[in-house]
Amino acid sequence: xxxAAPPNDAVHAHIDETVKNNKVLIYMKGNRAFPxxxxxxxxxxxxxxxxxxxxxxxxxxxxxxxxxxxRYSNWPTVPQVxxxxxxxxxxxxxxxxxxRGELEPLVRAAVEAD
Amino acid sequence: xxxxxxxxxxxxIQSHIVxxxxxxxxxIRDYTGGGDHYEAIVVSSAFDGKNAVARHxxxxxALQDAMVERIHALTLKTMTxxxxxxxxxxxxxxxxETNKAS
Numbered sequence: 352x353x354x355a356a357p358p359n360d361a362v363h364a365h366i367d368e369t370v371k372n373n374k375v376l377i378y379m380k381g382n383r384a385f386p387x388x389x390x391x392x393x394x395x396x397x398x399x400x401x402x403x404x405x406x407x408x409x410x411x412x413x414x415x416x417x418x419x420x421x422r423y424s425n426w427p428t429v430p431q432v433x434x435x436x437x438x439x440x441x442x443x444x445x446x447x448x449x450x451r452g453e454l455e456p457l458v459r460a461a462v463e464a465d
Numbered sequence: 466x467x468x469x470x471x472x473x474x475x476x477x478i479q480s481h482i483v484x485x486x487x488x489x490x491x492x493i494r495d496y497t498g499g500g501d502h503y504e505a506i507v508v509s510s511a512f513d514g515k516n517a518v519a520r521h522x523x524x525x526x527a528l529q530d531a532m533v534e535r536i537h538a539l540t541l542k543t544m545t546x547x548x549x550x551x552x553x554x555x556x557x558x559x560x561x562e563t564n565k566a567s
Contacts (some may be wrong), residue, residue: 428532436538439518440521441521443521444521
């Protein structure tokens, strides 16, 4: 992956803190009410169906976050789903895990974890 | 997508992937016909024993800069040859291809 800009430590630290302080966190384009991309919308729809609390960050609000989160996880696309600080996947992986029934137990375990 | 960056072709995507994963079978289609949304199934023994994140990273790594600058969206499914065989029974896409061939 080409490094267009040097890693920004402040951005990285901010993302790291956000990821670790939220049990279920989704970096997405737009927000829960108005997703701005089909992949983000599809991901949100799955998490809404679980009826659990979760946080989202709209990467369109901040180019440094949009860029930084890709570098943080070494993953080139958004949305990105994190459970208890751990990167779980993007839209394809989330949809695949959901279709196999693997996602909901994992998400519930993350919500209930201390 | 930045201005002046030409869209990537399915052939280019395929050759990038095969370069990195020589045994890979790549089933790819241009989802919209506009060169901005692709759907790919990649079958390779390199995925053995790896989780989905690690598998996708292998493919993204193969596509490198193209993934950032020239591919707007890539829907990706990664399977080992064994998983592909097992999936052939119930996957719509694979069934369609099988029907064409027969």
